[in-house]
Amino acid sequence: MFKLLQTAMMVLLVSSASAFSAPAQSVGTGHTLAIANGTNALGPRITREERETYRHLPLGHSQQDSEGFYQSLRALYAAETIDAYPRQDSNDFATLMAQAELAQQELAALTQTLAGQYHAEALVPGVKSQARAEAKLHGDLDGDAARLTDLARASLVADDVATLVELHQAVAESVEIVRLKNRFKTPKANGYRDLNLVVRLPQSGHLAELQLHLDAIAQVKNGAEHDIYEQIQALTRQSDRNEFDQHRITQLQQQSMQLYANAWHHHLTPVHSLALPKSA
Incomplete structure (x- = not known):
């Protein structure tokens, strides 16, 4: 009898340990994806920084949507910073201002073409x-x-993470990216995020700024x-x-941080990974 009781207790302990050690993952609308020990059922090992972003990431209408969103978010974080100090071919201010007019037209044509292809928005403020x-x-x-x-400067605005990743890839195939700041991976102090690029335009050779935004x-x-x-x-x-x-400045800074945090959280849902055409 004692041996039977001892065996039963061992089985109970093993079962309890297995239940507590199993990684948690729930799939379905309204649930969260639990990521533990740097791994995830939907992909390879992730960094601590990424894990903090994904820890309470809501799942969408299906695991397939969630997997696509997860991959897009990983690709966004993986956009490598190009920490360079590019220089224009000329050091004459008047010459550069004159060149910028033509470069702006070239940049506008590029961004408008990409915006049409990827259902994004091109913002071209002018020189x-x-x-x-x-x-x-x-x-x-x-x-x-x-x-x-x-x-010369312009912006492309995407509705979702997947489209933003596609835009970045399309830009890389169209022009030479000579500098890139990945502010999704390393946001500004107030939480502002974007991909900030300096590109060399193929026709004019002029360096221009191109920002890739989430809406x-x-x-x-x-x-x-x-x-x-x-x-x-x-x-x-x-x-x-x-x-x-000074107290008012601090309040305003906190307000700015909250606005950007809310905006970023808006995009942290797999439903935004589906790039849908905008209605007319």
């Missing part, structure tokens, strides 16, 4: 104004005009956060700034 270019030249760039790589984040950047930035700048420029002003 940077001479006043702003000169301010940057004599401020951040110490008078070195060849480092002005954002005179919700771009809306914050061009809307509420822009107003917050202006308020912070106004308070910062005050020579008689007091502790109440």
Whole structure:
């Protein structure tokens, strides 16, 4: 009898240990994907940084949707930073401003073509104004005009992560990417995320800035956060700034962080990985 009781207790202990040690994974709408020990049933080993992003990632309507979204998100994180300091072929400010006009047209044609192919939005604001270019030249760039790589600039805005990844791949096939900042992998202090590229345009040879955005984040950047930035700048420029002003600056910074966090969370759902044509 004692041996039977001892055997039963051993079986119970083994069963309990197995139940607690098994990795958790639930599939279906409203559930989460649990990722443990750096591995995932849908893919290879992931980094600690990625695991924190995916830890409470909601699953979509099917595991297939979730797997596609997971792969797209991994590809976005995998976009390698190109930490370079590219220079224009000319160091003459007037020459670069003149070249930028033609380069802007070339960049606009490229972004509009890609936007049409991938159901994205092209934002082409025009050449940077001479006043702003000169301010940057004599401020951040110490008078070195060849480092002005954002005179011609544009943005592509995607509705979802999968489309953003496709846009990045399409850009890489169309132009030479000479610098890339992956702010999805390393966001700014306020949580802002994008892929910030400097590309060499094939026809003009001019260096231009191309930003790849997610829609919700771009809306914050061009809307509420822009107003917050202006308020912070106004308070910062005050020579008689007091502790109440500093407290207000801190509040505004926290508000900015929350806006970007909400925008990023909006895209952390597999349903956004399905690139659907926009309705007319």
